[in-house]
Amino acid sequence: MAIELNLTGKTAIVTGGSAGIGLAIAKGLYREGVNVAIVARDSDRLEKAISTLHALPDQGNRAISISADLSQAESIEKVVSQVISEFGQIDILINNAGSARAGELVNLDDEAFLDAWNLKLLGYIRLVKAVIPDLTSRRDGRIINIIGGAGRTPRANFLPGGTTNAALLNFTRGIAKELAQHNVRINAISPGFTATERAERLAAQTASERGISIEAAKADTIRAIPLGKIVQPEEIADLALFLVSDRAASITGTEILVDGGQTPGV
Numbered sequence: 001m002a003i004e005l006n007l008t009g010k011t012a013i014v015t016g017g018s019a020g021i022g023l024a025i026a027k028g029l030y031r032e033g034v035n036v037a038i039v040a041r042d043s044d045r046l047e048k049a050i051s052t053l054h055a056l057p058d059q060g061n062r063a064i065s066i067s068a069d070l071s072q073a074e075s076i077e078k079v080v081s082q083v084i085s086e087f088g089q090i091d092i093l094i095n096n097a098g099s100a101r102a103g104e105l106v107n108l109d110d111e112a113f114l115d116a117w118n119l120k121l122l123g124y125i126r127l128v129k130a131v132i133p134d135l136t137s138r139r140d141g142r143i144i145n146i147i148g149g150a151g152r153t154p155r156a157n158f159l160p161g162g163t164t165n166a167a168l169l170n171f172t173r174g175i176a177k178e179l180a181q182h183n184v185r186i187n188a189i190s191p192g193f194t195a196t197e198r199a200e201r202l203a204a205q206t207a208s209e210r211g212i213s214i215e216a217a218k219a220d221t222i223r224a225i226p227l228g229k230i231v232q233p234e235e236i237a238d239l240a241l242f243l244v245s246d247r248a249a250s251i252t253g254t255e256i257l258v259d260g261g262q263t264p265g266v
């Protein structure tokens with residue numbers, strides 16, 4: 001028997017929903033009958049993503065795009081009020097928009113850290129804060145923070161991203177306790193090396209930093225993954241769909257790694 005997710009008619013915000021992991025999650029939610037608002041900066045890419053969503057089978061649900069720079073505090077309220085005026089409520093938040101520069105510490109200026117913290121750490125925190133009133137007033141909400149394995153297992157040459165992710169793990173666990181009393185659940189998914197444009201960019205940065213080819217950088221990455229393969233964005237999407245469904249009604253404050261066994265821990 002198929003697992004019934006019962007998500008039809010709900011409304012979701014997916015940040016960074018125009019590409020990579022965010023787009024895969026938006027597609028999965030849309031197929032389940034969820035109204036989806038995807039948020040990113042580039043309007044052309046957003047429109048392409050909306051066309052991709054509209055080409056999928058729907059259940060009378062809709063998809064909209066909102067162009068916003070989520071590193072800017074003032075964008076956050078704008079996004080939330082636009083989604084509420086369009087769909088009446090928010091049930092699901094997928095915090096996913098993030099980007100961080102790779103490189104040796106000596107080559108990274110303060111901006112490399114501040115940019116990563118501002119977009120991903122503060123961006124996720126601000127969005128959670130902005131949706132809390134709507135979720136708690138209806139005593140129902142499901143939030144996913146897409147974080148990353150470098151939060152728990154630090155990686156060389158990836159400190160802006162790693163420090164962002166470590167702080168977000170702390171935030172996810174801490175806020176889960178506050179939100180549980182309102183029946184709002186929040187969980188983290190930490191992808192390992194996942195086949196997206198961002199992964200391509202990071203491989204290129206690592207390659208130039210180490211003076212090797214991009215192919216050699218990727219081969220090194222794959223060699224370090226016990227299952228020997230790169231994660232596909234759809235694997236992250238499948239897990240996100242399960243975690244925001246009632247099938248996961250007792251799961252909150254957790255982090256689930258999807259990394260081919262690369263960073264086991266106890």
Ligand SMILES: NC(=O)c1ccc[n+]([C@@H]2O[C@H](COP(=O)([O-])OP(=O)(O)OC[C@H]3O[C@@H](n4cnc5c(N)ncnc54)[C@H](OP(=O)(O)O)[C@@H]3O)[C@@H](O)[C@H]2O)c1
Binds near residue numbers: 019071119149
């Ligand atoms: N791919 C991996 O291997 C991997 C591993 C661990 C963790 N992660 C995490 O997974 C998340 C998604 O990664 P991905 O690989 O799917 O990235 P991606 O392919 O680069 O896509 C990033 C998405 O975020 C949007 N975005 C970037 N900056 C933004 C901003 N300032 N405001 C609003 N939207 C913005 C992008 O659109 P615009 O550029 O048009 O704004 C795009 O839609 C990130 O948080 C990343 O840290 C990824």
